Amino acid sequence: MPNPLVQPLRTDDPDRVGPFVLLGRLGGGGMGTVYLARSAGGRVVALKTVHEHLAREPEFRMRFRLEAEAARTIGTLHGATVVDADTQTVVPWLATEYVLGPSLTEAVRAYGPLAEPAVRALGARLAVALAGIHGAGLVHRDLKPSNVLITTDGPRVIDFGIARALGARRLTRSGQTVGTPAYMSPEQATGRDHEPPGDVFALGGVLVFAATGRSPFPGEEAADVLYRIRYGEPGLGAVPKGLLPTVSRCLAKAPEDRPRPEELAEAWGGGAADSEPDGFASLLPGPLLADIGRRAAGPWELRPPRRSARSWPPPPVGPPGGKSPGPSRRRLLLAGGGGLLALGAGGGVWAAVRSGDGERPRSAQPSRAPGMAPAPLWTYRGGAEATVVAVSEGVVVVAVGDEEEQRSVIGLDAGTGAVRWRQREHVVLAPAGAGLVARTQREYPLDNTLLSLSPRTGELRSFRGALGKLTVQDNDLVAVDEGAVYVSGQAKGRSRAIAAYTTGSGTRKWAAEVRAPDAVKSAVVTGGLLVCGMTHDVAAFGRDDGTVRWRRTVDDSLGGIDLHPRSVAAGRLHIGGNDVCTVDLTTGKVLWRFGAGPDPYNGGLTYFGVPAVHDGVVYATALVGHTVETQSNNVIALRASDGKLLWQYPLHTMAKTSPPVFFHDGVLFHDTGKVPQPLLAVDLRTHRPPWTFRSGLPDDHRPALDMNEGRTALVLADGRLHVSCGAAVVTVPATR
Known part of the structure; x- marks a missing residue:
């Protein structure tokens, strides 16, 4: 039987971290502690904490922030879903789903090596996971048996503590190695950049362990192991012959000689066990399946011993002389049982979040000094003017170019800032298109048409039917929804019209005349209505049939009426x-x-x-x-x-008067239009800025492409503020 999964909380462990109540300890490692915790709604999570003194180190804090972003990016299919995180506090933490399965290390040590079909299925699924990780612009850099969890649905890859975005700067000093020696690649062992082929090398080692119970490069001392990785041959004598050719290719010394993850998935059958009645589970040994079953029931049966209840006195004002006593701290030992969420080996020492005697347990508090803005999560610097337009499917859609009629579009990964794609054709994103609709930039305006833009890939596609033939010289996109686009254009004579087209077939659903000389400047879709702002009037049309529901004169300004969904x-x-x-x-x-x-x-x-x-x-x-x-x-x-x-x-x-302000976590965020200080935050309780954000970018006084919009743009999505400032895009947490 494996060691008990959950260890009791220690007397100096906190009662809760963030919104989660702690139930017990799952494990620990070189940099901290993982707890089993429960949310107010009853969800059980694995909660990883960071020692306060390590969090003060900018490099370490950046690494933990990247881990949280990488875990969010990989998501449910290949890892543990991120439930919540706070990387800005004194003691940063990350809460992920509680994965019901042992690590590969635990499984093999407790129940023996896996049979060849199981190893083949494991390899296929891990190859698919690596393809997804690399496709998201990341490299794991610490793939090893303890970072692979075995579940009945297949393996999960965890612990992105030393993951790095492709092309991102190194977080280690030149020549320094980061990772677990037995599963490092030759290039990683020499302190060189670890790119996707390095993850493939580690995968080969993981599969050797799964099939034999041993690393391909065993050794007692790290220096000996690293030497064997660089110059020696792997120990593959016990590897099944059916796996040997492909595993050998994974462990090739030269990165260019290793197969791509997609090739591995195909070679190992692409996870063909999914065709079996019980899928991956049908290939696992019975005792291992029973272990997974016990883990499924464990969190709900858990009643960990608790420390004795005691009243917490208020913190002392301080001893004579004005010096405040620091909390007492004991060095933590590695918790047994392996831990559901293994901790990275990126250096440093982990410790539990705890308090000394007579001190109330602290939930994580902001680590920034009063008035200090949150540190940027990432910054993209391009060579041309950039304008954040939208965030969709995990991609920040950005218009780029120094001339209005010579602009194009790029897609940045919302989590890391890495460039996911570049659109080579000159196009202009329609302001009302939510980053999903563009128009061509051809020499003759009569040839310009509307195009559909995929935020995931950057691919441009022509619309079908009448919508695809519609030119945009005299037609403006005013709104989009899930199934239609709404276009304002010229009708007969001097009158104007508003028309609705289906996005799938491109057929026109309806058209309604707007009395001259009004033009529709903007529109919002709400409920069963398309509400249009014109020169002085607002009119509501039936969303499905175009019938006029009402029309009202509301403003006598000359600029026209600007409507927005956040105004409803x-x-x-x-x-x-x-x-x-x-x-x-x-x-x-x-x-x-x-x-x-x-x-x-x-x-x-x-x-x-x-x-x-x-x-x-x-x-x-x-x-x-x-x-x-x-x-x-x-x-x-x-x-x-x-x-x-x-x-x-x-x-x-x-x-700036448009777009309207954003809100998150009790704070109002306003786009100022100024490159050096593009963002204003106002606390809705105190009516004062909780902090002041400065981009660190000088104002080169270049004229804005649109004088009304200035040289900045702001989009709030998933708790992050994406701000464009001149030729840069900066992403910061939307925090108080």
């Missing part, structure tokens, strides 16, 4: 312009106005940006004054029910 909430549409106007979406009735009338905001002469709604409050930028020099600009907060001014925050400089 609780059946109401909030509109900026010469005032802030709120319209009932069912009837078109104006419910309230703010800023104009007999008691104008700041004496009048104010232009209000596109509003955004959050938790019953409407937020907008307010530009007050006759000229740029005399403007006094603010972010204002209005009660959504009646438009009452709740509070405001001064911006001091010229402000």
Whole structure:
């Protein structure tokens, strides 16, 4: 029988980390501790913590942040799904799903080497996993038996503690080796770059262990092992003959002589055991299957011993002399049983998050000094002006180019910033296309058409049917949804029209005339309506048939009405312009106005940006004054029910009015339009910035391609702020 899976919590372990209650210890290693934990909703997770003194080291903190990003990127298919993480606290932590299976190390040591069919299936699935990891722009760099978990669904690859993005800078000093000696590649053993072929070499070693119970390069001392890897031959005498040719190729000394993961998957049958009634599980020995079954029941039967309840006194003010006593700490020993989430061997010492006697257990607290912005997760620097347009399918879609009519598109990995693809053709992303629709940039405008853009691959495809033949000289894309695109264009005579086309077949669903001379500037799809902003009016059309539901004059400004999905909430549409106007979406009735009338905001002469709604409050930028020099600009907060001014925050400089602000974790984020300081954060509780972010990029005073948009753009997605500043894109955590 293997050692018990979960060890009791120690008296100096915390009760909880972040939102998770700790149940017990799963293991430990060179850099910290892994706990079994449970969320408030009852989900069981493996929670990995980092020692505070290691987290103070910028290199180590960056490595842990990359681990969390890499784990998110690999996802459910090949690893352990990331449930939550906080890499910005004093004690960073990462919570992943609790994988119900032993490591390959535990399985082989407890139940013996796997049979050839099982090794073949294991190899096929691990090859598919590596192909996915490399396809995501990552290299694992520490693939070994303890980082492969065996489940009935197949193996899971874990512990990306020393993973690195392809092409990213090294986090180790020149000549320093990172990884586990017995499974290092020759190039890794000499301190050279470890690229995808290095992971293939490690895979060969993992399969030798699975088939024989031994590493192909055994040895007591690390130096001896590394020498054998570089100059010796692997020990393959006990490897089944059916596996020997392919495993030998994996262990070739020269990286170029090793097969690609896709070749390995094909050579080993691509995981053909899936055709069996029980798939991968049918190839595993009975005792190992029974072990997995026990683990499935274990977390719910777990009642780990707890420390005695005691009241925690308030922390002392401090001893005489003003020095505060530091918490007592004991060095932790490696926990037994192997651990469900093995810890990386990237150097340093791990320790539990704990407190000394008389000290309340601490949940992780922000490690930044007050006012210090979160550190960027990654930065992309290109040679031409860059504009973040959208984030979709894990890709940041960015328009690039120094001339409006000579721009194209690139896709950056949202987790690492690596370039996933480049579109060579000159195209312009449609502003209303959510990064999914572009138009061609041909010499003759009559030849320009709309194209579908795949955010995952960057591939451009022509639409079918009438939509594919539609030229965009006199037609503008105004909105998209899951099944249709909506285009505003010229109708007969001087009138304008709005039309809906299906994205699949390209057929026109309906067309509705818009009385002259109005043009549709913007639109939002909400419920069963397509709501369009025109020169002075807002009109609602039936989403499915184009019938006019209502039309209302709401603004007398000359710029036209700019609508946005974040301006819609609780059946109401909030509109900026010469005032802030709120319209009932069912009837078109104006419910309230703010800023104009007999008691104008700041004496009048104010232009209000596109509003955004959050938790019953409407937020907008307010530009007050006759000229740029005399403007006094603010972010204002209005009660959504009646438009009452709740509070405001001064911006001091010229402000962007579109797109509307973003919100995350109780903080408002505003795109300033300024390259040196492109982002403003305002705490919604204190109405003050929790920190100030500076890009570190000088303002070279180059003119913006669009004077209304400036040289910055901001998109919030999955808790990350993606900001373009001139020719760079910076991604930072959206944290308080």
